[in-house]
Amino acid sequence: MPWLQLLIEVSKPHADAVVTTLEQHGALSVTLADAADEPQLEPGPGETPLWSRVKLTALFETGEETEQRVGELARALAAQALAEPRIERLADQVWERVWLETFKPTRFGRRLWVCPHGQRPDDSSADEADVILALDPGLAFGTGHHPTTALCLEWLDGQDLTGQTLLDFGCGSGILAIAALRLGATRAIAIDHDPQALEATIENARANGVADRLDIQAADTQLISQVDVVVANILAGPLIALAPRLTAALRPGGALALSGVLAEQVESVSAAYAGRIALAPVRLREDWALISGTRR
Incomplete structure (x- = not known):
């Protein structure tokens, strides 16, 4: 009607x-x-x-x-x-599918593609070495089209994730954790405070054949073991508050990537991590930034 x-x-x-x-x-x-x-x-x-x-x-x-x-x-x-x-x-309209009108197969970095379920890049754009991530965000944030998610996906595509373990804090649709697993990580932990985000993450992991390598946890879960890579695409305030927890979860020499940060917030967020993270040059897209580095 x-x-x-x-x-x-x-x-x-x-x-x-x-x-x-x-x-x-x-x-x-x-x-x-x-x-x-x-x-x-x-x-x-x-x-x-x-x-x-x-x-x-x-x-x-x-x-x-x-x-x-x-x-x-x-x-x-x-x-x-x-x-x-x-x-x-x-x-x-079928309102829950309206997002498909603007969500199309998109490349991030050198070889990673994010595609709606049932779609693939056209043959002229992709080759056999490319990694395809099929995604339905459901009610959760994350298709890769927001600058913060795109920055994180491109950063992941540039890492050698073979045999690595990863923590995705604030996983949303699970896009970053699942991308890491598709790019060669052996195990990922996906954390979010929103049950709908965790549900979307589980479903997307199953659709991409990586559910057996993905651990789903609530945001208040105590992180015990250290991982090789930490990604968190949330907001500046929570990133500052979580700095001790996220850096403690990262092994020495491990890689960190943070986004959801406006350009004018880079200094304050960087300051919260600078004591334990050797920071790399900041990457900017539109008004958003990605802060990355390695654990000292």
């Missing part, structure tokens, strides 16, 4: 009240997004972070009565809006 979508931009102080109004008038769902390209990182405990300018998207069922009600609602909310509210009609 088709749907009606009401889009409205409001300032942060009005967001909660407008969400409540939309839900009281029959919105099936309301999503909040940044309307002004404003980073929102590391909220404090118990905080619900919002941008200063918030874009609300409310979804309604169609029908003559509903369309009239949504039109009246848009006019009533116009006084609180930063721009004229818009009503759009959406054709029905």
Whole structure:
């Protein structure tokens, strides 16, 4: 069935009240997004972070009565809006597969490809030596198209991972741990606080034939043994807080790669690791950075 979508931009102080109004008038769902390209990182405990300018998207069922009600609602909310509210009609879709429209086979580095399940690179782009990772992110973060994930994948492709063990902290879809296993690592540990991320990681590992070499752990698990490689694509604040734990998990001479870091955050994150990690030159892509090095 088709749907009606009401889009409205409001300032942060009005967001909660407008969400409540939309839900009281029959919105099936309301999503909040940044309307002004404003980073929102590391909220404090118990905080619900919002941008200063918030874009609300409310979804309604169609029908003559509903369309009239949504039109009246848009006019009533116009006084609180930063721009004229818009009503759009959406054709029905298989929503959980919409991501496939922009997720295509992509090369990272020299030989690593990330492809949606059921797709492969065309014959003119790949050769027999290339490594193919089939991926369905599910509800978790990570297809390789965000600059931070791309930086990590390219870094992994440049490492000699044969016979290595790896820790992927904040695994999301499992893309980094599974890529490492496909590139020759013997074992990987994937850690995340989100059960949906761990579920996506397990399913993707099975689809790539590496589930028997992958250990899934919750974020509060005590790390006992040291590994050869640590990757963590999360955010600057958690990376700083986790510095003692992540460096302790890495054997002397082991390799570390950190991302999810904005360019202006490189100095503070690097400082948290510099005492125990010999840092390499920072790699940048768009506004994001990858910090890497080896354990002293």
